[in-house]
Amino acid sequence: MGRRLPSATELSRGFWDAAAEHRLVIPCCLACEARFFPPERLCPTCGTAGWDYVDTSGAATITSYTVVHRAPSPDFETPYVLAVVALDGGGRMLTNVVGADPAAITTGMPVRVVFLDQPDDRALPVFEPTAIGRPHEPEKE
């Protein structure tokens, strides 16, 4: 499924650059080590400005989800799963869960990141259930 990805911003460039290499990174505060998403100028936990993108294991747990049957655009095949996942190591992000029957999705389900390659050498991180998914994709060179 082809998605129109937005232009990266000053805050998100590191995220999209890593995603293109099939790495999932999120902001980690240099002062309090809180991990957060989406990227904000200031750490939402302690309010300081310094943070770096850090690698995640790509492992996560579904905390909320909905099965969407009406898409906002033809870019999305329905039904699809919109979910919030808690990343191992901290931080939560909105995403899709793929590679499973939507009816089989539950909260608390362990998932891991996979990447949907898009035109222009970009990629979108989504997640699939750990138990029934395919093996982790090898990282690009």
Next chain:
Amino acid sequence: MALRDVAVVGVHATEQARTLPHRTSLDLAQESVLGALADAGLEPHEVDGVAADWPGPGGRRGEPASWTSVLGGPLSWVSDGLLDAAGARGVMKAAAAISAGLCDVAVVGGGLAGRFGRGQTVNGAEDFIEFTDVWGAYVVPLFALVAQGHLQRFGTTPEQLATVAATIRNNGSKNPEAVMSGRGPYTVDDVLASPMLATPFHLLDVCIAGEGGGAVVLTSVERARDLRHPPIAILGAGMELSGAAYAAPPEYDTVGRLGARAAQRALGMAGLTAQQVDVFSVYDPNSFEIIRQMEVLGLCEEGEGGPFVEDGNIGLDGKHPTNPDGGCLAYAWNGTQQMTLKIVEAVRQLRGTAVNQVPGAETAVAANAGSAAAHYELVVLGRA
């Protein structure tokens, strides 16, 4: 002067429809503001405070001082910003300005036609839309994430959601001004049989987007005594914001109780409990938001909203009649000014002139919310 010394003295709602191709936003905004003034028995030049959207053309779009071309001038007080020019937030800010002596007569409202779709997406800032749109998130599934959390945690059922939708839609069915006037009546089964949009929401669980306008006029209770209608005082008010709309993914755990503190503040100010309020005119972009708000307003405990609505509490004949006009689900959702329509309905109920009148209603809660529980605003209104 305190907030309760300020009253809503005039209201007006324009025609509401899915589209109004024969109208412009300015046309609707102007009808709303002048209509509310006429309802109050006030002349346009008497207005010195404006929290009303100026859509252009002419003047400067988004700048409330542009209203001087319609109202005369000069103005003593203005408030701008999308949500400041509508509903409970607009009313509480205008009332605060009047009670502080910054102006004497203020209008709140606006209108929308012809640019609905664009208006909705412009609302977001681009640096966070990138982390919602890419995963196919939009307002219905974002609200659905919050609702799913409630279903899972408390065992709330799709039938209970459908009960809300059927109840409020059936109110709207009897409202000649409603976009869905004459449609229905709906049963719980009808709602459950409608197409699924995003679990747990069926088509009939959510409101439809449309166009229209509305406005209200406020002045001091003292001055209101000489006007056409009995003054409806602002007994209490409060707002609560969890963060920028759609910036962080909404989940029940983080935003599910949004509004509880605001409700406590507003009801405390009014010296009322939620149980003592006669009628509720609250945000209903979907069925679940009513269940959530019944809980945060304090009408029932957290998690008990499902059984609460199933017991008939929110019906016209129930203990806590909610959205007698049909709400956003059946009366109108028109962008921002649906928020003002919540005030209009509450005022009509307290005047005793509403279409589905709650007999003897003396107090009302009008509330707005949105962006998947990112903000909540309410006013408690009562006959002065």
